[in-house]
Amino acid sequence: MFITILKDVALLSAIGVTLAIIMVLAQRWLSNYGDCTIDINGKREITVVGGNSLLSSLADKQIFLPSACGGRGTCAACKCKVESGGGPILPTEKPVLSAAELAAGDIRLACQVKVKSAIKIEIPSSIFNIRRFNAVVSEIIDYTYDTKGISFKLSEGEKIDFQAGQYVQLDSQPYKGVKQKVSRAYSISSKPEISDSLQLIIRYVPEGICTTWVHQCLKVGDKITLTGPYGDFLIKDTDADMIFVAGGSGKAPIKAMLEHLAVAGCTRKMTYFFGAKSTKDLYLTEEMHSFENVFPDFKYEPVLSHPDATDNWTGKTGYIMPYFKDAIRDPKNTEAYLCGSPGMISAVSKSLMEYGLAKDKIYYDSFG
């Protein structure tokens, strides 16, 4: 009886081990896609090891599509056109694709598409300028109680080629109870003429994984990685008057733009409105006012919506919009550059259009 049980157990174990070996072999041989080619824009072909996501396969070849969720298919930033070889749209992609994109069938999430055979994709050519950089934290400045300016020196010999208004994605590191890395987008606040380093202005976000890391863990000398540059919030090369509007860390791309325009010797009329609640939310005020001595026609206008009684604030108060009247001399020849919360962008855009600005002359980088 006992021997019979032992025999049965041995037989079942043998079957189990055999099946496991078969599965491992099947995994190795059936899932081995070998080398696969990715045709990019019909102009460039790269060869990658099959079986990985399109996003990581491209990244391995130093081609970085935007991604903020670590390839989990939730941020939809890595959307790209897959002309062939991508297989059917997956259930994980459907929730973040629009009806038009689903109907077209060729817009896909690069993080969800697996490269299993030759694949043909189309991506903006500007993507080729995006690279991964190694850098060291060179300076941390406390601008306000919740906003820091962080400067990074790129590794020896590395240079970043960006335009004022663009952003990078900073990779956080595991810390405290956070086991995973995340990548978050931050506008570059330094001028593009300095290519071996850059500055970001980062406001603390309660519960934010990356901003908590930046504010509580990052220190001068720390090594970091970032990718970029991304974004198309750029200064238009015209002679139109310019209105800048920003709030909070929205000051970052505007600072880069002004520093760049100063180098370029810009003579356009410019007015910069910075919205804040009270004086404790103001920063870089002297630096922004100093541009009044750099440009022939520039005015910096901080406006406080809720100044504290103890602020002794004698500047402009309330909402920014009523003050546009004095800044716009010819609405047909005025451009606006806005960076801040979606509510601010919406209210300011509506007001500017009421003053006669064309909708397509209002450029913005919305937080939402």
Add this chain to the structure above:
Amino acid sequence: MKETSKDIRIRNRMMPGAITLNGFIGKDKRSIADIIAADENTLQTLQKTPEEIADRMQYFTDASFSTFAGNITLDDIYDVETEVTRGKLSCPYAHGGQFRKSVTKLTNTSNNVTVTWTALNIHLIKDHHFFEGKGSTYRTEPENLVKALF
């Protein structure tokens, strides 16, 4: 109540460091299903549904969100302020939903009750009946929400 493998995956996404720094569970040792069931019972006694609560939260968030500075006073008694930061959060139930990173703070000046919620809270309450676990950063007790919102 025993958790299924799907429940465990959802719980893992609700843990600290997965989607937000401190997660959605707090120090609550109950299963997610038990947390939801307990809050649904509370709401029954308050004669409100999660949908009614979430719709009211959405109304206040939308009203303050659309203003320049994100704050507004409604019906003379609701002081509402919504602060938006860059980026979006995914729902821990992993159905593809993306939610703006916004925090709305409402004070009902008629009874001095203040409640705070995120855009993701509204969705979690409306579609999953989940008010978060006890001790989590953005859990608001259903009783307090009803006192503040209605």
